[in-house]
Amino acid sequence: xxxxxxxxxxxxxxxxxxxxxxxxxxxxxxxxxxxxxxxxxxxxxxxxxxxxxxxxxxxxxxxxxxxxxxxxxxxxxxxxxxxxxxxxxxxxxxxxxxxxxxxxxxxxxxxxxxxxxxxxxxxxxxxxxxxxxxxxxxxxxxxxxxxxxxxxxxxxxxxxxxxxxxxxxxxxxxxxxxxxxxxxxxxxxxxxxxxxxxxxxxxxxxxxxxxxxxxxxxxxxxxxxxxxxxxxxxxxxxxxxxxxxxxxxxxxxxxxxxxxxxxxxxxxxxxxxxxxxxxxxxxxxxxxxxxxxxxxxxxxxxxxxxxxxx
Amino acid sequence: xxxxxxxxxxxxxxxxxxxxxxxxxxxxxxxxxxxxxxxxxxxxxxxxxxxxxxxxxxxxxxxxxxxxxxxxxxxxxxxxxxxxxxxxxxxxxxxxxxxxxxxxxxxxxxxxxxxxxxxxxxxxxxxxxxxxxxxxxxxxxxxxxxxxxxxxxxxxxxxxxxxxxxxxxxxxxxxxxxxxxxxxxxxxxxxxxxxxxxxxxxxxxxxxxxxxxxxxxxxxxxxxxxxxxxxxxxxxxxxxxxxxxxxxxxxxxxxxxxxxxxxxxx
Numbered sequence: 001x002x003x004x005x006x007x008x009x010x011x012x013x014x015x016x017x018x019x020x021x022x023x024x025x026x027x028x029x030x031x032x033x034x035x036x037x038x039x040x041x042x043x044x045x046x047x048x049x050x051x052x053x054x055x056x057x058x059x060x061x062x063x064x065x066x067x068x069x070x071x072x073x074x075x076x077x078x079x080x081x082x083x084x085x086x087x088x089x090x091x092x093x094x095x096x097x098x099x100x101x102x103x104x105x106x107x108x109x110x111x112x113x114x115x116x117x118x119x120x121x122x123x124x125x126x127x128x129x130x131x132x133x134x135x136x137x138x139x140x141x142x143x144x145x146x147x148x149x150x151x152x153x154x155x156x157x158x159x160x161x162x163x164x165x166x167x168x169x170x171x172x173x174x175x176x177x178x179x180x181x182x183x184x185x186x187x188x189x190x191x192x193x194x195x196x197x198x199x200x201x202x203x204x205x206x207x208x209x210x211x212x213x214x215x216x217x218x219x220x221x222x223x224x225x226x227x228x229x230x231x232x233x234x235x236x237x238x239x240x241x242x243x244x245x246x247x248x249x250x251x252x253x254x255x256x257x258x259x260x261x262x263x264x265x266x267x268x269x270x271x272x273x274x275x276x277x278x279x280x281x282x283x284x285x286x287x288x289x290x291x292x293x294x295x296x297x298x299x300x301x302x303x304x305x306x307x308x309x310x
Numbered sequence: 311x312x313x314x315x316x317x318x319x320x321x322x323x324x325x326x327x328x329x330x331x332x333x334x335x336x337x338x339x340x341x342x343x344x345x346x347x348x349x350x351x352x353x354x355x356x357x358x359x360x361x362x363x364x365x366x367x368x369x370x371x372x373x374x375x376x377x378x379x380x381x382x383x384x385x386x387x388x389x390x391x392x393x394x395x396x397x398x399x400x401x402x403x404x405x406x407x408x409x410x411x412x413x414x415x416x417x418x419x420x421x422x423x424x425x426x427x428x429x430x431x432x433x434x435x436x437x438x439x440x441x442x443x444x445x446x447x448x449x450x451x452x453x454x455x456x457x458x459x460x461x462x463x464x465x466x467x468x469x470x471x472x473x474x475x476x477x478x479x480x481x482x483x484x485x486x487x488x489x490x491x492x493x494x495x496x497x498x499x500x501x502x503x504x505x506x507x508x509x510x511x512x513x514x515x516x517x518x519x520x521x522x523x524x525x526x527x528x529x530x531x532x533x534x535x536x537x538x539x540x541x542x543x544x545x546x547x548x549x550x551x552x553x554x555x556x557x558x559x560x561x562x563x564x565x566x567x568x569x570x571x572x573x574x575x576x
Contacts, residue, residue, distance in 0.1 A: 005357040005505065007536060007543040012358045012505035060558050067566025068573070109397050109408045117405075229559045236555030240547050244558050245355070251562065255569040292405040298478075299400075300471035305393035305413045 008243035009053045015249065017047070022061075022253020029065065029254070030261025031268070032277045033217070035224065037062050037195035040250065042119060042284050051115045052106055053243055055194030056235035059228045060247040062196045065254055066224040073218030080169035080215045084222040086176050087183040087201070091227035094187020099234040102192055106239065109303065113292075118193050120289045126199050127281035134274035141271055158208060170211045170219075178209055183223065190231045196224035340381070341369040342518040342526040349530070351503070352537035359505045364424075364514055366528065368495040382425065382432045382519040383489045384443055385499045387532070389420025389481075390510030396468040412468045414450040419508035420481050421448065424488025424499045433522040441517060441524060445473050445484065480504035509534050 002015040021043050029036035037058050044054035073079055105111040161175030182204045186197035201220040205211040211219070236242040265273065344366025351360050364385050371381065394417040400409035425432060429444050439447040450469045476482035481504065489499040512532035518525045536544050546554045 003356065003358045003505075005353060005355050005540060007540045008547055010506060060562050063559055063562035064566040064569065067563050068570035071567070071570045072573075109395065109411060113405075113407050225563075229562070232559050232562070233552065233555035236547065236558060237552045240551050240554075242547070242555060242558050244543060244554075244561060247558065248561065248565070251565045251569075255565070255572075258569075259573060294406075295401070296399060296406055298471075298475065299406075300396055300398050300468070300475060301408070302394050302396050302472050302475050305395045 004245070004249070006049075006243050006246050008057075008241065009049050009246060011048065013047070013049075013246075018246065018249045019253040021047070022250040023257035024253075026065075026254035026257025027261035027264070028257075028277070028280075030258035030263075031265035032261075032273055033265070034277070035062055035065065035196040035198045036254070038119070038123060038193070038199060039280070039284065041115075041194040042288060044246075045115070046287075049246070050241075051112045052102065052239060052241045053246075055102070055115060055192065056232065056239065056241040057243045057247045057250070058194035059190060059231040059235065060242050060244070061250045061254060062194075062228040063225060063232060064247075064251045065258070066196055066221045066228065068255070070218060070221035070225055073221055076218070078215050078218030079222045080167055080211070080219045081222070082165070083167045083170055083172075083179060083211065083215075084219045086165070086179040087186070087219070087223040088226050090180040090183020090185075091187035091190070091197075091223055092183075092230055094184040094189075095191045095227055095231045095234060096187075097184075098188040098191025099231065099238050101188075102235070103238050109301075114192060116288050116292055118189070120285050120292065122189070122193070122200070123281050123285035124289070127278050127285055130274055130278035131282065134271050134278055137271040138275065141269075167211075170209075170215055172209065172211065174209060179205075182208070183227075186223070187227050187231075190224075190227050191234070194231075196221075196228055198224060340371055340518060340520070340525050342383070342516055342528045343367055343369060344385075344514075344516040344528045344530060346514055346530050346532055349532055351532065351534045353507075353509065353534065353540055354536075354538050355540055357505060357540070359507070360503045361500060362503060362532070363498055363500050364516065364530075365496070365498040366516055367497070368518060371495040379426075379491055379494070380520055381525075382427065383491075383497050383499075384426075384429070384432065384517040384519065385422075385424040385489055386441075386443055386515045386517070387420065387422040387501060388418045388442070388513050388515070389508055389534075390512070391416040391418050393417070394472060396472045398468070398471070410468075412452055412465060414452060414469075414472065417450060417472065418448065419510065420503075420512065421445075421476070422483035422485075422501055424483075424485045424501065426487075426489045426491070426497075428486040429484075433519055433524075437522060437524065441527075442515075443517065445482065448473070479506060481506070481508075503534075507534060509536055 003012050004015045005012045025036040025040045025043065028039065040061065041054050041058045044058065045051050070079065102111055105114050158174060158178050161177050163176045164173055165176050166173050182201060186201050189195055189197045189200065198220050201223070202216050205216045205220065206213060232242055344364060347363040368381055393413055393415055395411050395413045397408040397411040399406045423444055429438060435446070438444050450472065452465065473482055483501070489497055491497050512534060514530045514532055516528045535541065
């Protein structure tokens with residue numbers, strides 16, 4: 001009835017299911033203020049979309065969600081263009097490397113493994129950290145103690161690095177090397193995991209670079225737009241794995257879901273929200289880890305041959 | 311005239327003789343005529359697979375009894391061939407990863423065999439293999455020379471795995487009761503092509519057998535292709551991949567701007 005054939009994935013899916021997935025993840029990203037790529041890509045893989053197509057198509061969807069997110073932040077003046085540009089330079093280099101890595105691993109049949117391993121590792125780490133942090137916050141809130149404010153002006157090893165630059169909007173005078181490295185790392189993740197990488201970039205900017213919290217989200221969204229756009233173009237040119245039809249359905253679902261998510265998020269408490277999100281992130285990570293560890297029913301798999309001469 | 315020229319002349323005479331005698335034999339014996347319900351299948355955005363019917367009749371059928379037919383019909387549908395990699399997982403450091411792999415040169419993307427009864431009962435394996443009937447007749451040749459018995463035995467696991475997975479995906483099919491007689495000489499076979507059916511040129515071969523011998527053979531062609539929007543998107547992605555990527559980004563940016571304009575109005 002509502003079946004729709006995806007031209008690049010080469011399969012028929014139920015339109016309502018994909019819309020629902022886009023809407024559900026959009027709702028969560030609106031509620032928690034996260035990109036949602038780290039939930040969407042595994043969901044697409046679980047529903048049978050080839051992992052390489054899931055990653056590239058999700059990068060395409062994130063372009064849309066980060067454009068609308070970044071615009072909202074931009075209007076409030078929360079984007080540090082200079083910092084964002086340095087992050088972006090690194091991100092572009094990382095994206096180019098990541099897409100080539102995907103191409104290489106696709107040819108030797110290890111791309112699914114790498115995508116799973118990346119997800120298990122990063123979702124496992126981030127999920128655990130978030131869960132610990134939010135449980136502490138809940139306990140503190142119950143005890144009635146206020147959350148201690150971050151002390152600005154602390155110096156760490158980053159301040160000893162060369163190539164210092166002044167970032168006016170972030171009120172920082174630091175080396176360009178750390179943001180460049182963070183950008184590269186996030187760019188690689190964007191290309192191989194189909195994520196914006198906000199879940200790495202935001203904590204890295206807060207805890208390592210000491211960027212004021214107010215500009216962190218806007219600046220990271222600014223970088224994500226361009227990196228995921230580049231990832232989309234590179235994946236399309238190199239691997240032909242971007243399914244625009246799938247991306248479009250996900251975008252529509254995501255936009256609608258996010259609208260409701262933002263409203264729902266305003267009514268819930270921050271710590272409980274974060275604990276809930278942390279448990280979901282851990283759940284996805286465990287599910288992927290389970291699939292890697294347990295002996296599969298079918299040890300064999302088939303796929304198209306690349307190059308052909310081996 | 312050289313020895314070579316003589317040989318060619320002899321071959322030509324032999325060929326003409328063979329052609330004359332066989333057509334004479336065919337003219338005398340039973341013949342099969344068949345067709346497919348649709349010769350072009352379009353994959354459009356609402357494509358969820360398609361049912362095709364292969365039907366036909368036995369000309370000059372020679373049997374008195376109405377109920378029991380002495381004839382056997384085998385229908386073979388073969389999709390476009392291409393190289394396929396088969397990989398086997400093994401446990402490495404606690405996790406299951408792809409280890410060994412073999413690339414088979416030309417494997418049909420779709421392959422269905424339907425018959426009036428079990429193939430084993432219809433004809434001997436050499437007859438079936440010579441006509442490319444049945445999974446065992448598929449030639450899974452690898453790249454490079456392979457005359458090593460031990461290596462060949464190892465390859466068998468990969469061959470049967472490829473067939474098993476294709477069967478699970480609905481792309482390989484064997485139905486020993488798939489061909490039904492309707493009356494004395496009319497027959498039909500129904501096949502449900504799945505949504506993941508590969509695009510390309512298909513050949514449908516219908517064989518008429520009696521007492522384990524092929525009496526007649528008839529081929530019809532079938533084309534499966536993406537059409538309309540699906541074709542447009544697919545060919546854009548593979549023919550102009552860079553432009554496709556840029557357009558995908560433009561669509562996403564437009565969607566993002568639209569979403570933000572909509573949410574602002576609230």
